[in-house]
Amino acid sequence: MKKFITRLSALVIFVVFSITMFNGLGGCGRKSSLSDSLQATLPEKVDFNFHIKPILSDRCFACHGPDNNKREANLRLDTEEGAFAALDSLGKEHAIVAGDLDESVAYQRIITSDPELMMPPPKSNLKLSGHEVALIAKWIEQGAQWKEHWSFIPPANPEMPKVQHATWVRNPVDQFVLSQLEQKGLQPNKEADKATLLRRVSFDLTGLPPSVNDVNAFLNDQSPNAYSTAVDRLLASPHYGERMAAEWMDVARYADSHGYQDDGMRNSWPWREWVIKAYNQNLPYNQFMTWQLAGDMLPNPTKEQLLATSFNRNHPQTQEGGVVDEEYRIEYVADRANTFGKAFIGLTVECARCHDHKYDPISQKDYYSLFAFFNNNLESGIIPYNGEASPSVILPSPEAESKLKFIREKLTPIEQQLNPENYRQSFESWLANAEKTPEKFAKTDAGLIGWFHFEEPYSKEMVKPKDKNKKKPKDKNKKVAPRLKADEFKNAAGTKLAARTSGDPDRKPVVVPGKTGNGRKFIGDAGMDFTQELNFERNQPFSISIWVNPLKAGEEGTLFAKSNGEFEGYRGYRCLLNKDGSLSVSLSYVWPANCIDLQTMEKLTPNQWYHIALTYDGSSKANGVKIFLNGKEAARKVYSDNLHKSLLHGEKKTNWSKMPFMLGKDFRGSIKDVVMDELMAYDRQLSSIEVKEINGQQGAILQALKTPKTQRTPQQTDELFEYYRLNYDKTYAENLAQATKLRGEENQLITDQPEVMVMKERKEVRPTFILNRGAYDAPTTKVVPNTPAKLVTFDKKLPKNRLGLAKWLTDPKNPLASRVVVNRFWAMCFGNGLVNTVDDFGNQGALPTNPALLDYLAVHFMKSGWDAKAFMKMLVTSATYRQSSIPTKKALELDPDNSLLSRGPSFRLSAEMIRDNALAASGLLSKKVGGPSVYPYQPAGIWEALATRNKTKYEQGHGEDLYRRSMYTVWKRSSPPPSMMNFDAPDRYLCTVRRQKTATPLQSLVLMNDPQYVEAARVLAERMMKEGGATPEARIDFAYKALTSRPPRPEELKLMKQLYSEELADFRKQPNQAAELLSTGEYKRNPKLNASEVAACTIIASTVMNFDEFVMKR
Amino acid sequence: MQDPIQEITHQLSRRDFLKGSVLGLGAAALGSMLNTGRATAMEGGRDLLPHFVPKAKRIIYLFQSGAPSQLELFDYKPKLKQMFGQELPPSVRGNQRLTGMSSGQRSFPLAFGKFEFKQHGKSRAWVSDLMPHHTQIVDEVTFIKSMYTEAINHDPAVTFVQTGSQQAGRPSFGSWVSYGLGSDNENLPTFCVLLSKGRGGDQPLYAKLWGMDSCLLSTRG
Incomplete structure (x- = not known):
């Protein structure tokens, strides 16, 4: 005390x-x-x-x-x-x-x-x-x-304050600023000199320095519109979109990898490209937000609107095999809600995930109500190693697009011809014929490629397991215990298809009475593996049937599957017994969105035999998949009908895991307390009457044929018609063969096309619960989608989904969205926001330093139609922005942190801008906009040292890829580019609106030694000689103009000249050192230039790169 | 109120020290920071005082990913040997969650490592044959057998072991140590992370573990 x-x-x-x-x-x-x-x-x-x-x-x-x-x-x-x-x-x-x-x-x-x-x-x-x-x-x-809390009160269009020094005012921004300055007895600063101003505005609007020519042209332009012309030029530049997008990448936590332990790569750059384009085309900002939040829910969404929703998928996702699916799915949903809070409404909603918010009026119920908007995505918690995580949009290249169109044009009429009604007539004539000799027409064995009775005895023989690592020398001390011999099963169809028990040999299925003769009871951790003959592609019709007797209620697992498991999004087809006794059947590329996913309404009762038959027509449509229970087609729910890629492999025929057809087990799990018997497999679609035929109702076909026409039930006639069409109609067979071929071509082509993760709603809304302490396995009260109670009311007329949320957000009555956006834009130009905590408008956040100005901007922005370009123009053409950043003594005293805006902005450039500045000055910078991420120089071995699997090697790019703008540098979350991290780039795990600002010696080490900068310096050196001139003065002058947009001051010139002559003398004495310096980087040096001079110029350039004005915006 | 130094001394048991290893190290380390005269009282905050005369000057922390299990090294479980092959009793498993790796398993038999354990040194510590050199120094070593993570997957568990929290983004061991110990070198990173080379693709470490968001960048590795 x-x-x-x-x-x-x-x-x-x-x-x-x-x-x-x-x-x-x-x-x-x-x-x-x-x-x-x-x-x-x-x-x-x-x-x-x-x-x-x-x-x-x-x-x-x-x-x-x-x-x-x-x-x-x-x-x-x-x-x-x-x-x-x-x-x-x-x-x-x-x-x-x-x-x-x-x-x-x-x-x-x-x-x-x-x-x-x-x-x-x-x-x-x-x-x-x-x-x-x-x-x-x-x-x-x-x-x-x-x-009421200031940010929750809708902004009113404030009155223009009175000012004394009205001539200084260029636009309304200045009026508000000046009024505040005058109240504090301050004067605005003088205007920054032209070169400084052009550099400032070039970085702010394009992220790039002005070229030497730009500077000269601007200095020579004496017209009163010179500045405004320059601003218009910058806003029209495609680099404007890059600059604005670069800032959004932090907010949107963009990365090229998934994060978490296995950190594989994702294909998200098309979304980044869309952001650039959206800014360049000046998509109204309310739409910019709406598309990203709910583009998929707009009426007839375009591919771009779908792509925009990838914003909600930029969060980290796990590929670690051992995770609990739901635990991580909840993390993703939470991340979306948290990002929404920070990015759009400036509130730290994430605090309310585990308990009511400590400071802001956001209860835990509010949090989960907001969370509920994002909880209905058709996704899975664990995502595949091969293939983009569901849901996704496929973005074919223009070339592939035209090929796909071509195939479709040929395929569509053929698919129309497959319509059963086209075969009625020929059926009648066949039927007339078949009725005469029914026995000849009642066969079901065509296309039967596997028939297993499982009559073989359980072998108790012990064998030594085969050594799987034959290449490795045998460890003599290692004793391998003999284990039970695998049982092999006879294929009565007489084809190559073979089967044997697999998994834990001690737990191989045991012999019990089956449907006929012996059956096999599965006891868990083991099952049966089959050879490759059952690897069906999605254009290939097939049928599988089996007898199943579940011995216990509540048992769940795989009955049969040809599925590559979690690591490939369950690619393949599988039939699962669910806990409630229903069956799930799916045919997947990446489950749960790029697939056909069905669940039967009927449930299996324990201790009864069921004949399960799955038939498929090769159409890639849910309609083409039928599930029969005891010969009767089962009613089912369709969860997904969206199969668009291969059932067998990923892009370019790649696989991470390739599993065979299995009974009673899958990639990792297994089923127990289930008896199975009589597996039959066909490489064609069975008709329903054939299914009856094989499920114990032998003679169904014969009986139907023998029944006189007048006594046949309509069902019998329909079944015979289907049976005929699938087995006897030659035209149908030809058309099907043709369709199968074209579908196969289409499949190969589209499977190779890139995908991007997007949002897609589940058909059945997933219920949302408050999670106790935020834990996925502790649901309590059910909630419905809603916005926090204390904020503007969520209009009852709005749909309770993401689209409704976007409408709520962008409603002019909502006080937050516009304020948050204009404040971020302000911070991009002025270094700090009018609300300094750009990510927190809540009770713990800063208060606006000029509330009237903030309100004016927020209202004005909405009224302008959310016009970002016009808004940026207003900011950078204001007298406030154009002030010199060098403070007067009085200003320093009364406005030490420049919150009153008594001077222009001055702060360190971003990591991206600094590197781009070096590249631009050297002339190396590639001006290409958009495209996939690139792999510039990086210290050797960094990815390798930090990677577990998937993308473990950093394969450095060459040529233009080394000189793309920094926003295109590949971002691997577990190993982000160190030169950018040193300049405070965030790690992109979470939404970051405000970067830390540090100055550390490591930054200078990067600027002095990173090959990117050394190479830029030596290439700039060549320009200094060729474009600057022959004298040291001219060369130094050029270096300054290129790197800092201004000529050197006399004292700087003096020092640099001294440095130049010393270095030149050294390099002349030691040409090896010059050669070594000039060999940095892959860009070819100009052999015509004197090496010692280039080396000396390189040192000058490098020195200026370590100069305050190279890294600072003034 | 009591003398705060005494109070801290009483409050902090060895268990507390280990439990809050980060704080423990911080407090331990602060002592040497005070000794170098670099410490300044934290304004507005409770003074952090060491609870014993600090000796640590630097800390080497090895994270042996992929090492053999403690059940095969120093955590002798004779009961496991006895119950080898039997199902894991529900009384032991309790509500323990299963990872995706094992949730597909239909039986959970107990297993025991095949290595022999013997007691060594004055402490009579149990050490397996796998660590013959360790048997010579058991009295110099502290074995901690009570550590566990709530996380059941690698990523959050490794993150927990490195930062004290399974949520990513907290300051790491190195950050806390350098925050506590300080550094004579103000110009370079206060700690560094050495990664093992060798077979690639088995390193469950990520840059986020030492390049943290919620810590001072000056204590970044």
Whole structure:
């Protein structure tokens, strides 16, 4: 306690003392409870939002705030109702009583010296300064007026403030800024010199420095429109889109890899390209946000609108085989909700994932209601190694697109010809014929490629397992215990297809009575593997049937599957028994979106034999898949009908895992307590009457044929018709063969086309629950999609989905979206936002430094039709922006952090800009816009050292790829580019709106030694000689102009000349060193230039790159 | 109020030290920071005081990914040997979640490593034959057998072991050590991470483990 007191400033002691004294005197006539000296430091009118709320939020809300579960003494100070409510049942005590300090218990508890009563409690380590206590006192005295949190009040178009120095004002921005400056007795700064200004605005609008020619042209342009012309040129440049997109990449946590342990690569660059394009085409910002949030839900969405939703898929995703699916799916959904909060409404909603928010009015229920909007994506928690994670959009190359169109044009008429109705007539004539000799026409064995009776005995023979690592020398000490011999099964169809038990030999399926003769009971951890003959592609019709007897309710697992497992998105086909007894059948490229996914309504009852038959017609449509239970087609739910790629392999015929057809087990799991018997496999589609035929109703065909026509049921006729069509009609067979061929071609082509992860809603809305402590396995109360209760109401007319959310967000009544955007744009030009915490507009965030200006900008931006280009133009053409960044002495004193904007912006360039600056100055920079990520220079072995699997090698690019803009440098989350990390680039795991700003010696080491910069310096050196001139002065002059956009000052020139002559002399003496320096990087050097001179110029260029003005925007 | 130094000394048991290893190291390390005279009292915060005379000057932390299991090295479980092949009793498994790797398994037999254990040194520590050199120094080593992670997958578990939290983004061991120990060199990173070379593709470490978001960049590896 002693320590605590000594820590308090003398001022506080004085306040406490004077107030307690007053209390002692009886507490009447409270007018002058504060000392005069303290009074002087207080604002005339204390504002709740600006003066009081920040104190309450920071020091009181942890115990008396929005968190329902952690609230002490049932007192909440975050709501007006709570703050003025009676503290006791009698209604005598109140925390705050307007105008009455004596009766305001909260205040009394703040000023007491009794550690038992003191607020905040000493053990909380929180305390109030004297000034803060005085503010609270004055606020209560002035009537304790409560206000809604500033950012939740819709921005009103503020009145233009009056200013004295009106000639300085170029646009409304200046009016607001100047008014504030004048109130503080400050003058705006003089305009920055032209070269500085052009450099500043070039970086701000394009992320690139002006070229030497640009600078010269601008300096020579004496017209009053010179600057505005330059701004228009920059805004029209395709690099404008790159600059704006580069900033969005942090917010959108863009990366080229999935993150987490296995960190494989993803194909997301088309989304990045879309962002660039959207900015360049000036897509209205409300649409920019809407497309990204819910482009897939717009009416007839275009490919671009689908692609835009990849924004919601940029979060890390796990490929680690051992994860619990749902645990990670929840992480992804949470990430989307959190990113929505930070990026669009400037609120740290993520705090409310585990408990009510401590500071902002976001309850845990609010959080999960927001979460619910993002919870209905058709996705899986574990994503594949091979193939993009579902759901995705396929983006064929233009060439492939035209080929696909060509195939489709040929295929469509053939598919139309496959329509059964086309074969009615020929059926009639066949039927007439078949009725005569029915026995000849009642066969089902065509296309039968496998028939297993499983009559073989269970072998108890022990054998030594085969050594799988034949290449490795045998470990003599290693004793391999003999294990049970695998059972092999006879294929009665007489084809090559073979089967044997596999998995744990001790647990191989045992012999029990089957449907006929012996059957096999699966006891878990083992099953049967088959050879490759059952690897069907999606254009290939096939049928599988088996007898199954589940012995226990609740058993689940794979009955049969030809599936490559989790690591390939369950690629292939599989038939699962679900816990509830229903069956799931899927044919997948990457489950659960690029697939056909069905579930039967009927459920299997334990201890009954079921004949399960799966037939498929090769159409890649859910309609083409039939599930028969005991000969009857089963009703089913369709979860997905969207199979568009191969059932066998990924792009370019790649595989990560390739599994055979299996019974009773799959890639990793297995089933137990199920008996199976009589597997039959066909490489054609069985008709329903044939299914009956093989499920024990032998003679069904014969019987139907023998039944006189007039006595046949319509069902019998239909079945015969189908049977005929699939087995006897030559035209149908020809058409099917033709379709199969074309479908195969289409499949090969489209499987090779790139995909991008996007959003796609599940057909059945997935329910959302509040998760206790945020844990996936602790659901409590069910919630529906909704926005936080304290924010603008979510209109009942809006759909309760992402599209509704986007509409809510971009509604002019919503006070947050526009404010958050304009503030970010402002920060891009001015270094800091008008709200310094660009990512937090909540109670713990900063207050706007110029609230009227922020409101003006927010309203103006919406009124302009969310026109980002016009907005950026307004900012950079303002007199405020054009000020010199060199502060006057008075400005430094009264406006040390430039929050009043008494001068122009000055801050370090971003990681991307610094590298791009070096590349641009050297002339190496590639101006290509968009495209896949590139692999520029990087220290050797970095990826290798940090990779577990998947993309483990960094294969450095060559030529133009080395000189693309930094935003195209490949971003692998587990191993991001170190030269960018050194300049404060975030790691892109989470949405980052504000980068840290540091200055460390490592940055200089990068600039001096990174091959990218050394190479840029030596290439610039050649330009210094060729374009600069013959003299050292001319060369140095060129280097300065190229790297810092201005000529050197005399003292700089003097120093540089000295350096140049020293270096030149050294290099002449040691030509080897010059040669070594000039061999950095892959760009070919000009052999005609003198090596020592180029080397000396390289040193000059490199030195200037380590110069403050190279890395700073002034 | 008591003397805060005493209070801390009483409060911090060895268990606390290990449990909050990061804070423990920080506090331990702060001592040497104080000794070098570089420490300044943290404004507004409770003074962090070491609870014993600090000796640590630097810390070497080895993360042996892919090492043999403790059941084969130093955590002798004779009961496992006895129950070899039997199903894991529900009383032991409790509510333990299964990873995707094992959730497909239909039986969970107990297994025991095939290596012999003997007791060594004055401490009579159990060490397996796999570590013959360790048997000579058991009295110099502290074996901790109570560590576990709640995470059941590599990524969050490794993140936990490296940062004390399974959520990515917290400061790592190295950050805390250098935050606590300080550094005589103000110009270069305060700690560095050495990665083992060798067979590629088995390194479950990621740059995020030492290039953290929520820590001072000056204590980044």
